[in-house]
Amino acid sequence: EFNLEDIISDPRLRPKISHYDVNIQDQIRRTYWLKGPYQPCNHTYPFREFGKASCRFVESWFNLHGTWLEYNIAKDAAFCLYCYIFKLDHGDQRGGDAFVTEGFTNWRKRERLQVHVGAHDSAHNIALGKCMALMNEKSHITVALSKQTNETKIEYHTRLTASIDVIRLLLQGLPFRGQDESEKFKNQGNFLEFLEFLSNHNESVQKVVLTNAPENLKQTSPQIQKDIVGAIASEIREAIISEIGDGLFSILIDESRDVSVKEQMTSILRYMDDKDCVIKRFLAIVHVLDTTSSSHKTAIDMLFSTHGLSISRIRGQGYDGASNMRGEFNDLKSLIIRENKAIFYVHCFSHQLQLTLVTVAKNDVQVALLFNLVASLSNIVGDILREKEAARLTKALGSDEVTSGQGLNQETLKRAGETRWGSHYGAL
Incomplete structure (x- = not known):
């Protein structure tokens, strides 16, 4: 209480x-x-x-x-x-x-x-x-709903359902918003454009959405979109946890730095369903403070605690070959095995394939020289500016001297990684 x-x-x-x-x-x-x-x-x-x-x-x-x-x-x-x-x-x-x-x-x-x-x-x-x-x-929601007429409730339900249907379509990997969503702009982004398309092909939807909706109840704002996506994600996670039940499972963990220079850890669960089919489900992306094994372990513990999972039910773990993941002593693999000695470790096959591709390519002397030159340039230019710029931005943001927001203050050099063959093209 x-x-x-x-x-x-x-x-x-x-x-x-x-x-x-x-x-x-x-x-x-x-x-x-x-x-x-x-x-x-x-x-x-x-x-x-x-x-x-x-x-x-x-x-x-x-x-x-x-x-x-x-x-x-x-x-x-x-x-x-x-x-x-x-x-x-x-x-x-x-x-x-x-x-x-x-x-x-x-x-x-x-x-x-x-x-x-x-x-x-x-x-x-x-x-x-x-x-x-x-x-x-x-203004409490229960009072507001109790005063609504049946017609108003139906309109609200239709409007919300239309937004949910469009979002379910966009969750196939399509971007939601455009650069300018004002009415004067021709392309207002996928969400609004698809909602208009849906309304043009459904008369009941057309009567209650966009220009026909109340100004304070359009159900189209970025915040509403985020709330609906969050609710869908929550339902999906609950379904995954319910499908696992009391069964055993494996975890696949990887981490990478995003465009905002934050370390993000992805978590995937691998288990057998009631038909004995192997299922892999993405569970969550978790922000970690750094790339140390202890930070990853703490993030996993918090994630499991949130969703009612236990390390004692893990039977397999798979990571890449980084030292913080599968080193000899205080790596993530060892930290988890200390709690559950029944866990079997498998080196990520995709990671091994990437290493093989890079190694084979480097057998060509000219390709190897090109890779080394690009890596050296990235290190020299990046290291000179990174720490100084990070300190400057931290101080400026704290004192409100620069603007913070999505996509701002996030410029950095794209570097090639040995574990991702496609990253060499991006670095060039």
Whole structure:
């Protein structure tokens, strides 16, 4: 049972809302709203150096932004209560993450506080609107649905079903959104274009979607798309876990760095169904802090705990040949075998094939020289800039000096990998 005494007010110490059980998240949000922002007063705020100038947090800012502005003493940083309570999944507002996770510290540019608030459709004001709606019991979903007519309910169901049908089609590997989804743009992205196509071939759908839908209930926003995809993914995972039941299974693990330079670990389960057919199912992609075997093991433990799986039921494990995966001592393979000695290890056959292709190609002297030249150039150019650029971006994002968002600050050199033959073409 949730205890209100466990609520942590300090913005640097409190956990994310998503870390709480989904059934009590709204209760957590209401509690934080009623407690108000964390504003330590009568504190000697330290100075920060900005070139030749020294600036610090000013307590009077609490009066200007008293309903949302928070301050953490240990980090000397400002935060936003509204955005913490209802943080959007997509980072499309300038400085959004700075006021939620890292903390705003650029005291030289205090006008950024007002910039964070933004216009009526900013992430900050959207979060405020959600807070107000949550506290207004009349806007609760059960009350709203009870007041709807049968016709309105049917229209809502038809509209939602149409969005779900389009998303199920796009889940075949097609991109959802376009660069510009405004009505003046000819190609608004696959989701909206397919929804329009569906409406043109179904009169009942056409009456309730797109321009014929209420402005506040179109069921087409990026957030709605993400929510539906998330619900579908949850149902699929539950079906996979249910199909495995109490049976034994194997795990296939691999990790790679994505375009945002984050390490992502993929997890696949291999098991026998009730017809004795071998089944392979993708379970999840998990972000890991680094490429060490301990980080991978921790990620697997958390993933298994979330889905009710146990390492004791594993009978096989398959990875690539990297030292952190299948070394001699503290690799991932060894860490898992320590908990279950019945697990059999198999080196990934695709990985072996890739190594074979690269080795055969390098038997040609000119090809080998080309590979070595490209690798050397990537290392020299990449290493010189990587650490300096990473430090600069981290500091700039923390102080809200650069914009954060999807596809931003993610430029990096594509490097060839010995385990992926196609990566050599991409590096060139």
